Amino acid sequence: MATEKKDIRALTKEQLRDFFVKQGDKAFRGNQVYEWLWQKAAYTFEDMTNVSKETRQMLEDNFVINHIQVDTMQRSSDGTVKNAVRLHDGLIVESVLIPTATRTTACVSSQVGCSLDCKFCATARLKRMRNLNPDEIYDQVVAIDSESRLYHNRPLSNIVFMGMGEPLMNYNNVIKAIDKITSSEGLGMSPKRITLSTSGVPKMIKKMADDDVKFNLAVSLHSAIEEVRTSIMPFNETFPLEDLREALEYWYEKTKRKISYEYVVWRGINDSQKDIDAFVKFCKYVPCKVNIIEYNPIDDGEFQQATNEALENYIASLEKNRIVVNVRRSRGKDIDAACGQLANKS
């Protein structure tokens, strides 16, 4: 029975060097191949032109390169680009390039579908099929970086883990991908330009703080009232606000880095003064800033963007309490690339 070939990109540089030594070759051959795989983003062993034909054949006999393929790419009238990315097993995830005057941001996915079940989110309807591997996460960033250079004449400046999936439910692979993105042998990006956005998994937030990660943390809060949050984000029952608060205090204590709260205001759900007061109170626990995000309805259901008046009330109350607040207009709506809309519809 033929054994399945291993994905060569699952090997570390050391493992690759060891492999070549075991084959009776020089360890530095491992460095060369590693560079082809990561810095030069080779899709085939044939591409590795400074490696002998025999060695390329030997690699071909032992390994595969499971590169992602951009299956379809859509461009919005506002410059946003959405990639539907095909993985080696045929599953699809989406990633988005969001250009503004000062930055180009990649919004990448960490799971196929999602482990969680936020009621307002299109991805939640897909259910979690599997976690992405570190190289599948890394490849999304590389693809978006080339599109940024091609369409906007500048490299990618920022990355947010805010695509499909809950990144803290695929923590090890996300961390490995970030290591590669920030390493000089990968893209060499500064971790300060990377933000991991979570719905709030307290145990994992504490673990990140213990691991002394250097990237930024954002939490999709959407309500600071227990029953309201549980009704829109049912996992809140398992990870209640008090546990989240404690984890965020722990994060700040250890890292001294501010948290961003992502917050959508929906009509009749979290747009009352009581909701605002609870949120302002929550914001005072740990130094933070707030991003109020415009909502993109995913159907004609119960979630509708709140009135401007409600948004203004939020902003006024936050500012009165000296909390920095930005309003994020949504991008890429015409191609279903906006927040909460990623659901493999293309």
Ligand code: SF4
């Ligand atoms: S909002 Fe994020 S965590 Fe919630 S279901 Fe959607 S992808 Fe998952």
